[in-house]
Amino acid sequence: MSTVPHRRAARLPGPDAPPSFARARSKRAKVRAAGLDPDYWYPVEYDAALRPGTTLATRFWGHHIVVYRGTDGTLHALEDRCAHRQLKLSGGEVDGCRLTCTYHGWTYDGQGHVVHYAHDLFGRAQPEVRIPSYPVVSRHGLIWIFPGDPELAGQRRIPHIPEVTGARPWARLDASYTWHAHHSMIIDNVSDFTHAYLHRKYRPFWDARLTRHETRGDSVELAYDTFVGGGRFTSRFVDRSRVDTTGIELAFQYPYQRSDTGGSIKHWCFVLPMDRRTTRAFFLFYFDSLKIPGTRRQVPRVLMGPLMRLAGALAVKPLLRQDGVAVEAEQTGYEIHHAAPVVELNPAVGLFQDLTIRKWEEFLDRDRLRPRPSPIALADGRVPADAHR
Known part of the structure; x- marks a missing residue:
């Protein structure tokens, strides 16, 4: 029997594109533009797929993150960019528990601090440079990152599945x-x-x-x-x-x-x-x-x-x-x-969508109270330019 024919989604630029979350008016448009609250744990890869001394480039809602495993097996997660020329650190080299950018040899520790420069500092003291780091753990055979506020990581729980861990x-x-x-x-x-x-x-x-x-x-x-x-x-x-x-x-x-x-x-x-x-x-x-x-x-x-x-x-x-x-x-x-009328018969679907919209709005509301906007909120341009003044 035939199934739905495969069609790769095509990017639609300009005025024909679906509305952003801020501009969406219908429930369907809002839910299809909503992100997921970054203040939860999310899996990025199977634990066995990331060998010691290797890196993984991933994204959360448009924000680029590199996960790497030190040669001792320890997991680390950083923003996937070198603070110098913005190259992706996922293309760098792992040395012990540190990650070195392949361009100028800036080396980062697991907390995102630059701890070594592989070139002359031109008479300057070693500058203090840091990029964002993220909590990361292995659970249920998966690697999980916490892309939101790291202070909340201990309050959120990855689902407990005793049937596979007992x-x-x-x-x-x-x-x-x-x-x-x-x-x-x-x-x-x-x-x-x-x-x-x-x-x-x-x-x-x-x-x-x-x-x-x-x-x-x-x-x-x-x-x-x-x-x-x-x-x-x-x-x-x-x-x-x-x-x-x-x-x-x-x-x-x-x-x-x-x-x-x-x-x-x-x-x-x-x-x-x-x-x-x-x-x-x-x-x-x-x-x-x-x-x-x-x-x-x-x-x-x-x-x-x-x-x-x-x-x-x-x-x-x-x-x-x-x-x-x-x-x-x-x-x-x-x-x-996206502008066509919506016909949905299953009432449960509306509840899924209401919850997704509410949780994204709650995150955006929390983010507006922070001194600096979260890169997750900025990733698709949902935060007004003056929201944090």
Whole structure:
């Protein structure tokens, strides 16, 4: 069966472009221009992908950040620019726990201080130069940065997932994609189960009926009566005698998304908003146990890992690729038809969007009270020039 045709989102300059957050009037225009509050932890890469002595160039809402791992394995995160000529430090060299710009050899420590100059200082004392640094940790196999106010990093918590960190961790499946789509489109997608038609070949869920949707603080909680895991591959391994697969509970636990089927099939989606039209999504699926096809016996724990890799290749990743094609097509459609009337039938989607808009407005309000504007707020020009006078 055919799926949504792939179309890479095209950049629309000038007056035909969608409005900025400040100029947006409709809910859809506001949510598609809103950023995510930087005063939370966000994943940027898998921990195993960044070897000692290497760098990673990433972005948060248009702001460039370099993450590097010292030769001792310690993680560091700095603004991705040398204070001298503004070259990207991600193109530099790691020496111990320091990072050296490849141009003039200015060397930075993990707190962003220049600690060495590889050239003559022309009779001057060594100047005190510093660029912003960011809290960075490894958790759940991912590298997380805190791009906002570092004083708040200790108050925010990366989601606790005891099922994958306990003494007997569940089998897990990881997948990550960079999509040319606004982050809110991805949250809409993974929480709105009315798009089962897109996945009709794999049937991860179908015939969904929304039974609950409500906002509680900074979280939107919802539930569907639906049939989960009906694909030709997954249906053989799900133990329906033990796991209730007739419903699913989800939450947009800002800025993260999670789901739970019968207490035994769970997932998290963590998004990194790179800019207004580019998002990296990290998916973590984990399973209590599965059954051997044709029996009621559980798959031995030693075989769960290989089975997860097979499930990823045959079932999970193909349907996520379908989601990617769809959200990228939605981004293209929005950029062309952003002024078109909005027709949205699922009431839960409106709650996701209300929460995203409110949290971004709260961040901008906090930022206006600071002596200097946050680079995150400035990244797409949302702060008026006189807002901090």
